[in-house]
Amino acid sequence: MAYEVVIGLEAHAQLLTASKMFCGCSTAFGAAPNTQTCPVCLGMPGVLPVVNQKAVEFAIRTGLALNCTMAPMNRFARKNYFYPDLPKGYQISQYELPICEDGWVEIGQNGTAKRIRIRRAHLEEDAGKNLHTGIAGASHVDLNRAGTPLLEIVTEPDMRSPDEAVAYLKKLRDILVYLEVCDGNMEEGSLRCEPNLSLRQAGSEEFGTKVELKNINSFKFAKAAMEYEIKRQTKVLSEGGKIVQETRLWDPEKGETAVMRSKEEAHDYRYFPEPDLVRLRITPEMVEEVRKALPEMPEAMHKRFVEEYGLTDYVASVLTTDKKTAEYFETAIKTAVEAGFSKSKVEISQDIANWITIELRGLQNKFNFELTVAGASYTVENPVSHEGVSRVQITPEKWLPLFAMKKKGEISGPTAKMVLEKVVATGSSAEKIVKDEGLTQVSDEGALEKMIDEVMAKNPQQLTQYRSGKEQVFGFFVGQVMKASGGKANPAKVNELLKRKLAG
Numbered sequence: 001m002a003y004e005v006v007i008g009l010e011a012h013a014q015l016l017t018a019s020k021m022f023c024g025c026s027t028a029f030g031a032a033p034n035t036q037t038c039p040v041c042l043g044m045p046g047v048l049p050v051v052n053q054k055a056v057e058f059a060i061r062t063g064l065a066l067n068c069t070m071a072p073m074n075r076f077a078r079k080n081y082f083y084p085d086l087p088k089g090y091q092i093s094q095y096e097l098p099i100c101e102d103g104w105v106e107i108g109q110n111g112t113a114k115r116i117r118i119r120r121a122h123l124e125e126d127a128g129k130n131l132h133t134g135i136a137g138a139s140h141v142d143l144n145r146a147g148t149p150l151l152e153i154v155t156e157p158d159m160r161s162p163d164e165a166v167a168y169l170k171k172l173r174d175i176l177v178y179l180e181v182c183d184g185n186m187e188e189g190s191l192r193c194e195p196n197l198s199l200r201q202a203g204s205e206e207f208g209t210k211v212e213l214k215n216i217n218s219f220k221f222a223k224a225a226m227e228y229e230i231k232r233q234t235k236v237l238s239e240g241g242k243i244v245q246e247t248r249l250w251d252p253e254k255g256e257t258a259v260m261r262s263k264e265e266a267h268d269y270r271y272f273p274e275p276d277l278v279r280l281r282i283t284p285e286m287v288e289e290v291r292k293a294l295p296e297m298p299e300a301m302h303k304r305f306v307e308e309y310g311l312t313d314y315v316a317s318v319l320t321t322d323k324k325t326a327e328y329f330e331t332a333i334k335t336a337v338e339a340g341f342s343k344s345k346v347e348i349s350q351d352i353a354n355w356i357t358i359e360l361r362g363l364q365n366k367f368n369f370e371l372t373v374a375g376a377s378y379t380v381e382n383p384v385s386h387e388g389v390s391r392v393q394i395t396p397e398k399w400l401p402l403f404a405m406k407k408k409g410e411i412s413g414p415t416a417k418m419v420l421e422k423v424v425a426t427g428s429s430a431e432k433i434v435k436d437e438g439l440t441q442v443s444d445e446g447a448l449e450k451m452i453d454e455v456m457a458k459n460p461q462q463l464t465q466y467r468s469g470k471e472q473v474f475g476f477f478v479g480q481v482m483k484a485s486g487g488k489a490n491p492a493k494v495n496e497l498l499k500r501k502l503a504g
């Protein structure tokens with residue numbers, strides 16, 4: 001029996017507002033437990049929530065990027081359930097009138113582009129965190145996260161494979177990060193996803209019973225959990241069994257999903273309109289204002305990179321898949337032109353793009369730093385005193401002079417790459433490193449000729465071979481001269497001089 005996979009995705013994005021959804025408490029991560037709380041987010045009786053305007057603006061911004069319609073009138077609702085991390089006994093969410101509806105996102109490239117429909121996106125508040133480690137026999141509750149604004153984004157069941165679902169999820173994350181509404185960090189839980197997955201007989205019109213998957217904090221786990229679930233459901237169905245509608249938890253250690261709870265229905269939550277908040281009116285003017293202030297999105301940036309910097313489609317897409325990389329690239333170009341390293345943006349764009357996407361990316365894995373608009377930086381243990389930490393800044397100014405040095409023949413290509421690594425490792429400038437370590441290439445003809453003479457004197461046999469027509473020996477001489485110079489000879493100059501000298 002052939003089965004078709006059907007997937008719909010629910011995602012929760014923590015919004016990057018400074019304060020919480022319904023009170024003024026800070027949303028900053030990492031503070032001591034329960035220090036960022038107040039009577040509102042602690043769920044004390046008699047207090048009233050106030051809607052965070054910035055969160056509404058971020059929801060509209062996201063709705064616009066997801067091609068949604070913004071409901072002119074929307075309403076908050078209470079979703080009632082009991083859990084220790086939810087002190088009010090209900091979560092303020094949206095139910096029958098969500099803020100954004102009926103949108104779509106395109107995944108895949110030109111030839112294989114496919115639209116994934118967005119059913120809705122609604123505002124709600126996050127819960128606190130239960131902590132089960134630290135004191136034996138006890139669990140603790142940290143309510144700093146309680147009340148953090150969330151946007152829940154729900155698709156139609158339009159995806160037909162785990163790869164499609166992951167492509168959608170990546171696209172969604174890019175959009176949220178470009179919009180500056182969510183940091184997109186799945187490991188830290190600021191973007192969480194719950195795939196719903198079912199199987200049906202190929203060709204069937206009806207959907208099968210779905211299972212919801214939780215506890216997924218990376219693209220890798222999302223794919224693995226869905227693949228496991230396809231195998232499990234295929235086995236159940238082909239043995240004549242039935243799929244039970246339930247929520248299953250992904251266990252990354254075992255590589256399996258296991259039942260968490262049987263599926264709750266909407267009526268289990270006794271949704272009702274939130275009586276403490278008036279309806280939220282979204283006017284066309286509000287939407288227009290947000291639209292006018294939308295940041296540049298990946299497609300637009302891609303197009304601009306091709307036009308403004310003369311990059312190929314491919315290089316532009318590599319640079320713009322990550323907003324921070326794209327911003328770092330633009331900072332580097334601007335610096336190169338302003339500081340006179342290059343006459344025009346186009347002249348140096350390819351070199352800079354290569355260095356960022358190949359050399360710096362390679363070093364990123366080794367040194368674990370991030371590229372940002374202000375430059376790249378990372379924290380290291382103080383290399384000298386081993387006391388405390390210091391920040392290593394890798395601004396484009398520090399490595400851009402390497403291009404000019406290479407062009408002038410002062411350093412070789414391999415030396416330039418080696419110096420770049422030292423820039424990243426130490427935060428020193430390339431110019432200082434080249435000077436301090438005496439890495440300047442030898443281009444001086446007199447010095448080079450002297451080396452060549454010595455090499456020729458030491459290798460009379462090869463010289464005879466070359467002069468009797470065995471031209472392959474030329475490479476041997478180049479190698480010997482480079483070696484004699486400690487790798488610092490200018491290879492182009494060596495070639496030129498050798499040709500002349502060997503000819504006799």
Ligand code: ADP
Nearest residue numbers: 006007008009155156157196197198207208210
């Ligand atoms: P529930 O009421 O159980 O939460 P919803 O209809 O709200 O279910 O859908 C939740 C998510 O599950 C949506 O993303 C939707 O696209 C997806 N979904 C719904 N039915 C199926 C199905 N049969 N197979 C896979 N995904 C589904």
Ligand code: MG
Nearest residue numbers: 010154196212
């Ligand atoms: Mg649901």
Ligand code: ZN
Nearest residue numbers: 023025038041
């Ligand atoms: Zn509060």
